Amino acid sequence: AAEIDRDGTSPEKLLSPVLSAFWDEPEPWTLETYRRHDGYEGLRKALAMSPDDLIAYVKDSGLRGRGGAGFPTGMKWQFIPQGDGKPHYLVVNADESEPGTCKDIPLLFANPHSLIEGIVIACYAIRSSHAFIYLRGEVVPVLRRLHEAVREAYEAGYLGANILGSGLDLELTVHAGAGAYICGEETALLDSLEGRRGQPRLRPPFPAVAGLYACPTVVNNVESIASVPAILNRGKDWFKSMGSEKSPGFTLYSLSGHVAGPGQYEAPLGITLRQLLYMSGGMRAGHRLKFWTPGGSSTPMFTDEHLDVPLDYEGVGAAGSMLGTKALQCFDETTCVVRAVTRWTEFYAHESCGKCTPCREGTYWLVQLLRDIEAGKGEMADLDKLNDIADNINGKSFCALGDGAASPIFSSLKYFREEYEQHVTGKGCPFDPARSTLWA
Ligand code: NAD
Incomplete structure (x- = not known):
């Protein structure tokens, strides 16, 4: 903090509230509040462009996908083939469930119209007349709020036939998933949306080529799409003035x-x-x-x-x-890293869809080893075994779930191997309240 003070950087200067600009106002989720804050003005500007120019504009803004991978949003839209005679779809991935991840759900709860406006803009760009929001099913209050916002948008002419007199027709369906982490993986999500058991498909083909109902489909994260209206409304240069050259905004x-x-x-x-x-x-x-x-x-x-x-x-x-x-x-010095990694790994083992062997079997074996180490029943050789199993999952499983499960194993062993060793030599967790002075 002292260093930042010396730079003269005030906390306020570090913030750039755009999506969250009016979350503290009463009822920020209503159409009325959204309109008071220039809501749906970005859409008007987008509809004045041609779809191709709009895609180029979003591409030039440098917006990168906010779901995790950071893939350029405009480029993803550009992948949708034109004149192919097939329906195109936009599917918004609102199945946020990565441990610790909790941004899309608050965004949807506080400001659902920013997503709806972004959806209309994106559908105009990719020439889609049907969009879907795949929402994590457990968040029932968010589901209700989203339904209400969609109803408001239909009534006001932002959804449905001939939107704002532009000739654009768009239906928007909100679908609630049943609470499986794997359904946040974009192709498993598409299978689930089609009514099948959610399991990942082999990529390529990517959804842009063969997605929902085997048609060209853009799958974007909530925050990515919700960021688009502000870019249109305030300009790509304004957006690029924030952040870094390759990661603007x-x-x-x-x-x-x-x-x-x-x-x-x-x-x-x-x-x-x-x-x-x-x-x-x-x-x-x-x-x-x-x-x-x-x-x-x-x-x-x-x-x-x-x-x-x-x-x-x-x-x-x-x-x-x-x-x-x-x-x-963020975890402080009272946290046992082995315990934290065990809990995460239990999550991945539970959520593994079972389709591929490295992930299905590997996460199970990781949990067994970690539980033993945590309970003081581990051996030194188990540490190399953990690394070896993680290595056999990483890059060898069907989708990113396996890689995700391997990553805390690798990194915790890299930075905290000594703490793992203490569990083995001390035959138990040094953070155990009964054994540790940390809890005194
Ligand atoms: P990815 O890099 O394989 O793909 C990212 C996006 O770009 C996808 O939409 C994909 O279709 C598209 N894409 C990539 N290459 C393409 C190509 N050649 N042609 C057309 N489209 C292409 O990443 P992923 O496996 O989809 O996702 C992994 C990420 O998900 C991780 O970074 C992780 O952080 C994140 N994640 C997020 C959550 C959450 O709750 N939000 C949960 C788990 C994982």
Whole structure:
């Protein structure tokens, strides 16, 4: 914090609320509030362009997918073949469920019209007349709010036939999933939406070529699509003035764990965890950061040595992890890293869809080994075995779930091998309240 003070950077200057600009107002979710904040003005500007120019504009803005992978949004739209005679679909992935990830759900709850406006713009660009929102099914209050916002948008002429007199027709369907992590993987999501058991498909073909009902389909994250109206309304240069050259713009960072001020912080890409902690009140009183994830548990963990890593795709990548969903889970020195990794791995084992052997069997074996180590029944050879099993999952499973499960194993062994060894030599967890002075 002292260093930031010396730079004269005030906390306010670090923030760039756009999506979250009016979340604190009464009833920010209504169409009336949204319109008061220039809602649906981006759509008017988009409809004045040709679809091709619109795609080029979004491409030029440099917007990258906010679901985790950071794939350029405009480029994804451009992949949709034109004049192919097939229906095109837009599917919004709102099945947010990566551990620690909690940005799309609050965004949908507080500002659903930014997503709906973005959907209409995207559908105009890719020449689609039917869009779907695949929402994580457990969040029933969000589902209700979304239904209400869609109803409002139909009534006001932003959805349905001849939108704003442009000749664009668009139907929007909200679909609630049944609560499976794998259905956030885009092709499993499509299978689930088609009424089948959600399991990933082999890619290629990517959804842009053969997606929903084997037709060209854009699958975009909620935050990606919700960011589009502001880019149209305020201009791509305004968007590019924030963030870094290859990762421009604003984004939502979700701060959680042992921090004084958990929550959503909207800031330019490239901000650091040190700055985010500075503006949010730091770690909880009397404690220090031990390890953290830049983008949910599937991204390799960082330690307090990485506080100044720029939180954009290139910065986090260069430091050996991935920006992912920008879910910054912070753990202090009272946390047993083996226990944290065990809990995450149990999650991945439970959520493995079972389609491919490395993930189905590998995550099961990882859990067995980790539970043994945590309980003080592990052997030194188990540490290499963990690494070996993770190596046999990583890059060898059908989809990214397996890679995600392997990543906390690799990174925790890299930074905290000694702590694993202490569990073996001490025949138990050094953080166990009954054994540790930490809890005294
Ligand atoms: P990916 O890099 O394979 O693909 C990203 C997107 O780009 C996809 O939509 C894909 O269809 C498209 N794409 C990539 N190459 C393409 C090509 N050649 N042609 C056409 N389209 C192409 O990543 P992924 O496997 O889809 O997702 C992995 C990411 O998901 C991870 O970064 C992880 O952080 C994130 N994730 C997010 C959550 C969440 O809750 N939001 C949960 C788990 C994982």
